[in-house]
Amino acid sequence: MSGNHPIDFEKAKRVALSVVGDAGTAMHAALCYIGDRLGIFKAMGDSRPLTIAELAARTGLNARYLSEWLGAMAAAGYVEYDRNAQTFTLTPEYAAALADPSSPFFVASYFQLAQAAMTIAPRVGDEFERGGGVTQAEYPPSLFEALERNSATRYTHKLLRKWLTAMPQVVAALEAGGKMADVGCGGGRAAIMIAEAFPKARVIGVDMHSGSIERARERVARTGLTERVAFEVGDGSSLAPGQFDFIAAFDVVHDAADPAALMRSVRRALKHDGTFLVQELNVSDDLTENLTPFGKMAYSISTLYCLTTSLAQKGAGIGIAMGEKKARELGAEAGFSRFQRLPIKDDVVVLYELRP
Secondary structure (H helix, E strand, O other), X not given: OEOXXXXXXXXXXXXXXXHHHHHXXXXXXXXXXXXXXXXHHHHOOOOOOEOHHHHHXXXXXXXXXXXXXXXXXXXXXXXXXXXXXXXXEOOHXXXXXXXXXXXXXXXXXXXXXXXXXXXXXXXXXXXXXXXXXXXXXXXXXXXXXXXXXXXHHHHHHHHHHHHHHHOXXXXXXXHOOOEEEEEOOOOOHHHHXXXXXXXXXXXXXXXXXXXXXXXXXXXXXXXXXXXXXXXXXXXXXXOOOOOEEEEEEEOOHHHOOOHHHHHHHHHHHEEEEEEEEEEEEOOOOOHHHHOOHXXXXXXXXXXXXXXXXXXXXXXXXXXXXXXXHHHHHHHHHHXXXXXXXXXXXXXXXXXXXXXX
């Protein structure tokens, strides 16, 4: 019996094994984090069968540790094991996901994100009782590095070729020397990419996290674009009124302490013919539509970061599953007269174009 309800023992057994499997997945993720950080996946990236000794020679790592690590990877199906030859192979598909940062399928950064989130989980748990939040300053720097690595894949393969080209008025404005703001710019990758692609454009990035702004400034200093690109600590409220042709917020609105105020600030800062691009994760505000592996990850990230950092500022705590309905509502309240979901099919993100 479980409480006052009879228990189906066979079903309970299957559930217990499933939960143990999830725990195993969590521990496996820790090994994947190590494989990413130490370059083991990269060393196997040519998909050539390798013995433990050969992998040790390639990486300079201890063979006994690699043996156990490879056992876990084989059990998870990440590598193929040839018993007769005693070799391990990272297949081309897994290499694209784990070994090649230039691949459009590269997702190894999620393991770094998971590791950083796990370290903060006890603090987030404290706030389940108090109802407060965990500030950005309490998170390890590796979390922000992971977020930047994660978004870099999308920016590299989609930002210029798919997202901006879906807004011809934005492309025209930037080509003519228009001004852009990236609100919640993180380490500045998107802002710098746009400045490099449009030699006449002027770009400013703002972010509340000072560590990210420091990285953005270091990054732009290496590009020689400092005359056209600047980064500031802030939340977007200080953007000059009516000065911007294009403003973007990538994975930011749902995190904001006051999303309505953020949208109003953006609306005020845009020119009369300007464009605001909101990028969010492609999850619904309807829980039943998110009962998927991606939904599981999205709600977990939201609990461990998005929700709690907003609540730490006594904010709205919208969470990652904001949905199109809420985005439209915020846009209308801020005074935007036009709102459309860009016709871009993407399993991970959704893009909203707002015009004054």
